Amino acid sequence: MSEMNRKLDVIQAGSKAKENQPLNQSASKEEIEAIVKEKTDFLGHYFEYKHKIQTEQNTKIMSAIRKIEEKIDALPVQEKNSFEPVMKLFPQPKKVTICGFEFLKTSFIIFVLSVAIFWSLVMNIKQIDNYQALKAQLYQQTEYILHLEKGAVQKQ
Numbered sequence: 001m002s003e004m005n006r007k008l009d010v011i012q013a014g015s016k017a018k019e020n021q022p023l024n025q026s027a028s029k030e031e032i033e034a035i036v037k038e039k040t041d042f043l044g045h046y047f048e049y050k051h052k053i054q055t056e057q058n059t060k061i062m063s064a065i066r067k068i069e070e071k072i073d074a075l076p077v078q079e080k081n082s083f084e085p086v087m088k089l090f091p092q093p094k095k096v097t098i099c100g101f102e103f104l105k106t107s108f109i110i111f112v113l114s115v116a117i118f119w120s121l122v123m124n125i126k127q128i129d130n131y132q133a134l135k136a137q138l139y140q141q142t143e144y145i146l147h148l149e150k151g152a153v154q155k156q
Contacts, residue, residue, distance in 0.1 A: 094105040103111075 095102045096105050096108045097103075098108075
């Protein structure tokens with residue numbers, strides 16, 4: 001810590017010394033031109049270095065793009081409007097042939113199931129009608145039996 005304090009003191013002393021220098025120092029034209037030349041040379045070298053780095057990066061990118069273009073050009077050429085490569089990705093639908101007509105397997109299964117449901121509904125309606133007819137006959141028979149019982153009881 002003491003070493004850091006000493007370094008800070010040296011830096012502060014240097015900055016105070018620079019602040020205490022008179023501002024009215026005059027510099028000769030040659031000194032100013034030398035400073036300007038030094039700084040412009042530094043900026044020139046900096047811009048040149050940055051330009052060199054950007055050029056190298058651009059050439060790397062362009063060579064990578066050319067390699068990709070060559071690989072694309074090496075692929076087999078097909079028509080622009082051809083959807084065959086895309087259609088190969090999807091599985092072909094399964095078809096069922098009945099009496100020379102082709103149907104999709106799923107639509108055929110849906111049709112068969114709907115016919116089975118319709119048949120089941122018709123049979124249930126028919127059974128309900130039979131049940132109601134049997135129920136009406138039961139009531140008639142019970143009334144007839146009651147009527148016969150009343151007649152038998154009255155004769156005795």
